[in-house]
Amino acid sequence: xxxxxxxxxxxxxxxxTWAIAEGYIPSESSGEGPALESHEAACMLxxxxxxxxxxxxxxxxxxxxAGPYRVTVPxxxxxxxxxxDLDQPERIPRDTxxxxxxxxxxxxxxxxxxxxxxxxxxxxLSTIAHxxx
Amino acid sequence: xxxxxxxxxxxxxxxxTWAIAEGYIPSESSGEGPALESHEAACMLxxxxxxxxxxxxxxxxxxxxAGPYRVTVPxxxxxxxxxxDLDQPERIPRDTxxxxxxxxxxxxxxxxxxxxxxxxxxxxLSTIAHxxx
Amino acid sequence: xxxxxxxxxxxxxxxxTWAIAEGYIPSESSGEGPALESHEAACMLxxxxxxxxxxxxxxxxxxxxAGPYRVTVPxxxxxxxxxxDLDQPERIPRDTxxxxxxxxxxxxxxxxxxxxxxxxxxxxLSTIAHxxx
Amino acid sequence: xxxxxxxxxxxxxxxxTWAIAEGYIPSESSGEGPALESHEAACMLxxxxxxxxxxxxxxxxxxxxAGPYRVTVPxxxxxxxxxxDLDQPERIPRDTxxxxxxxxxxxxxxxxxxxxxxxxxxxxLSTIAHxxx
Numbered sequence: 454x455x456x457x458x459x460x461x462x463x464x465x466x467x468x469x470t471w472a473i474a475e476g477y478i479p480s481e482s483s484g485e486g487p488a489l490e491s492h493e494a495a496c497m498l499x500x501x502x503x504x505x506x507x508x509x510x511x512x513x514x515x516x517x518x519a520g521p522y523r524v525t526v527p528x529x530x531x532x533x534x535x536x537x538d539l540d541q542p543e544r545i546p547r548d549t550x551x552x553x554x555x556x557x558x559x560x561x562x563x564x565x566x567x568x569x570x571x572x573x574x575x576x577x578l579s580t581i582a583h584x585x586x
Numbered sequence: 587x588x589x590x591x592x593x594x595x596x597x598x599x600x601x602x603t604w605a606i607a608e609g610y611i612p613s614e615s616s617g618e619g620p621a622l623e624s625h626e627a628a629c630m631l632x633x634x635x636x637x638x639x640x641x642x643x644x645x646x647x648x649x650x651x652a653g654p655y656r657v658t659v660p661x662x663x664x665x666x667x668x669x670x671d672l673d674q675p676e677r678i679p680r681d682t683x684x685x686x687x688x689x690x691x692x693x694x695x696x697x698x699x700x701x702x703x704x705x706x707x708x709x710x711l712s713t714i715a716h717x718x719x
Numbered sequence: 720x721x722x723x724x725x726x727x728x729x730x731x732x733x734x735x736t737w738a739i740a741e742g743y744i745p746s747e748s749s750g751e752g753p754a755l756e757s758h759e760a761a762c763m764l765x766x767x768x769x770x771x772x773x774x775x776x777x778x779x780x781x782x783x784x785a786g787p788y789r790v791t792v793p794x795x796x797x798x799x800x801x802x803x804d805l806d807q808p809e810r811i812p813r814d815t816x817x818x819x820x821x822x823x824x825x826x827x828x829x830x831x832x833x834x835x836x837x838x839x840x841x842x843x844l845s846t847i848a849h850x851x852x
Numbered sequence: 853x854x855x856x857x858x859x860x861x862x863x864x865x866x867x868x869t870w871a872i873a874e875g876y877i878p879s880e881s882s883g884e885g886p887a888l889e890s891h892e893a894a895c896m897l898x899x900x901x902x903x904x905x906x907x908x909x910x911x912x913x914x915x916x917x918a919g920p921y922r923v924t925v926p927x928x929x930x931x932x933x934x935x936x937d938l939d940q941p942e943r944i945p946r947d948t949x950x951x952x953x954x955x956x957x958x959x960x961x962x963x964x965x966x967x968x969x970x971x972x973x974x975x976x977l978s979t980i981a982h983x984x985x
Contacts, residue, residue: 460955461869461984470594474664474697475629475712479621484971488878488947496874498911498951512631512664531873531911531951548621552631552664552695556593562951562982564873567710572617574707574840574973577966579874580714581979583695585594603727607797607830608762608845612754645764645797681754685764685797685828689726700843705750707840707973713847716828718727736860740930740963741895741978745887778897778930814887818897818930818961822859833976838883840973846980849961851860 463529464501467562468584471555475580476511477567478537480547484570491570493536495555495582498562499526505559509534511545512552519543526561555582596662597634600695601717604688608698609644611670613680617703624703626669628688628715631695632659638692642667644678645685652676659694688715729795730767733828734850737821741831741846742777744803746813749839757836759802761821761848764828765792771825775800777811778818785809792827821848862928863900866961867983870954874964874979875910877936879946882972890969892935894954894981897961898925904958908933910944911951918942925960954981 479491499505505528508521522539526532536545536553545551555563563582568575612624632638638661641654655672659665669678669686678684688696696715701708745757765771771794774787788805792798802811802819811817821829829848834841878890898904904927907920921938925931935944935952944950954962962981967974 459868459957463953466869466871466953466984467982469592470599472599472631472633472695474631474695474714475627475666475699476664477666489970494874496949496951498871498873498953500871500909500911500953510633512633512662514664514666518662529911529917531875531913531949533874533876533913533949550629550664550666552629554596554599554631554633558592562871562873564979564982565712566874566977567712568975569708569710570971571622572703572707574971575968575975576701576708576710576842577968577975577977578699578710578712579964579966579977579979580697580712580846581873581982583600583697583714583717584982585599602725603732605732605764605766605828607764607828607847608760608799608832609797610799643766645766645795647797647799651795683762683797683799685762687729687732687764687766691725698845700845702841702843704755705836705840709834709841709843709975711832711843711845713830713845713979716733716830716847716850718732735858736865738865738897738899738961740897740961740980741893741932741965742930743932776899778899778928780930780932784928816895816930816932818895820862820865820897820899824858831978833978835974835976837888838969838973842967842974842976844965844976844978846963846978849866849963849980849983851865 466500467560469557470585471563471582473553473565473582476551478547479571482570483573489570493567494533496533496564497526498531502528503559504528505557507557510554599633600693602690603718604696604715606686606698606715609684611680612702612704615703616706622703626700627666629666629697630659631664635661636692637661638690640690643687732766733826735823736851737829737848739819739831739848742817744813745835745837748836750836755836759833760799762799762830763792764797768794769825770794771823773823776820865899866959868956869984870962870981872952872964872981875950877946878968878970881969883969888969892966893932895932895963896925897930901927902958903927904956906956909953
């Protein structure tokens with residue numbers, strides 16, 4: 454990686470706390486295979502030299518939060534974590550609004566993406582998450 | 587929730603004032619049921635320990651603003667508020683451009699999402715809202 | 720509008736300079752009428768008490784910038800400006816990548832949205848623009 | 853370009869370091885021609901008076917990063933760089949999650965867009981990238 458004086462060092466890119474206010478996993482899909490299954494992901498980049506220990510807490514409209522879900526994002530790696538796959542300490546319910554808080558031991562960049570294939574032509578949404586500073 | 591020294595405390599995540607510059611509720615839908623009805627939502631996360639009193643003001647192109655619409659986002663909860671459902675003090679017109687200002691008594695994170703099912707394959711958009719600081 | 724001490728005053732919400740790095744107006748549409756025509760918009764909110772004089776400059780990949788395009792966003796109003804409709808000093812070409820710089824006399828919030836109906840099921844994208852600070 | 857005292861000078865708009873946490877190039881397309889091919893782009897605006905030398909590093913989930921990929925964004929120009937087209941020092945694999953770090957000699961604004969035409973109705977996503985500051 455290039456890193457001259459004018460650029461932020463890779464280990465300082467991003468924030469240690471991020472929030473995703475919109476979460477919703479549709480229970481139905483019209484595509485075949487995991488690539489086209491309706492899903493929601495937190496995509497995390499750890500550009501630095503230290504592995505990041507990440508705790509994800511999931512918030513709901515009508516009950517106490519779930520988690521923390523534990524994930525490691527290794528140094529100089531990205532992790533595209535599907536909320537569909539999280540099941541420890543509990544599975545995230547489908548067709549239910551939620552939100553997520555992401556707390557990391559190292560700076561990360563977090564982007565939130567959903568693929569919705571309930572109808573026979575998929576739809577996508579994505580946004581940068583909110584970095585708490 | 588994990589919260590060591592390096593992470594922002596949950597009660598300080600986000601901002602008390604947010605703006606959504608793009609609003610538009612299509613009047614038509616091709617899906618069945620509320621999940622697939624064309625709609626627009628402000629998704630709010632209150633990760634802190636105090637309930638948030640929220641006032642939403644809606645701006646238009648050719649008339650005075652509407653509102654405030656009053657919503658409570660309880661402590662450690664998310665609220666996915668559909669603009670379609672707001673009707674006090676007045677209903678938000680369909681097929682009309684608008685924008686929204688969200689003012690809260692506690693820090694929130696706000697994300698803006700639209701599901702458009704006018705044509706027989708839904709489309710989605712989402713973005714983090716703009717935090718005023 | 721509610722505006723207690725903890726909230727940013729409406730006249731100070733946003734920034735006077737914004738950038739949209741992605742622009743592209745598809746020349747084809749499959750829907751009927753202006754609502755379903757492929758289009759791209761800069762949605763601007765002026766929550767303050769003074770009208771905003773806005774200058775939009777459009778950048779290209781292989782030629783000098785076009786503009787400025789002049790728009791007024793009145794006090795306490797939103798304007799959803801379609802790049803398709805801008806024609807003074809010149810029309811923006813279709814099927815061509817561009818970017819936009821928005822400079823305002825008053826603080827605004829700017830969101831960028833595209834509706835693409837080239838194929839017979841529309842697609843949407845939206846993002847908050849980048850506020851220069 | 854207009855540039856009175858209240859506006860940020862064009863040469864100072866944006867940041868020199870940006871991150872895109874979500875990357876994925878679908879290997880299949882249903883449209884015809886390059887405009888409707890599934891693709892992913894980093895759209896960059898250089899509003900200033902100096903050409904920007906840009907280095908893009910691509911991160912993966914299970915291997916060391918690729919790059920840097922070298923791009924120039926000329927003064928007062930935008931560049932819509934498709935990750936599909938990058939092939940020096942190596943091609944970016946399809947159907948594979950990745951992330952990108954963008955380091956520039958001059959301030960830029962960066963937006964991330966994907967067009968997915970795997971199913972016969974394209975989907976779009978876009979978000980402002982994360983500026984490191």
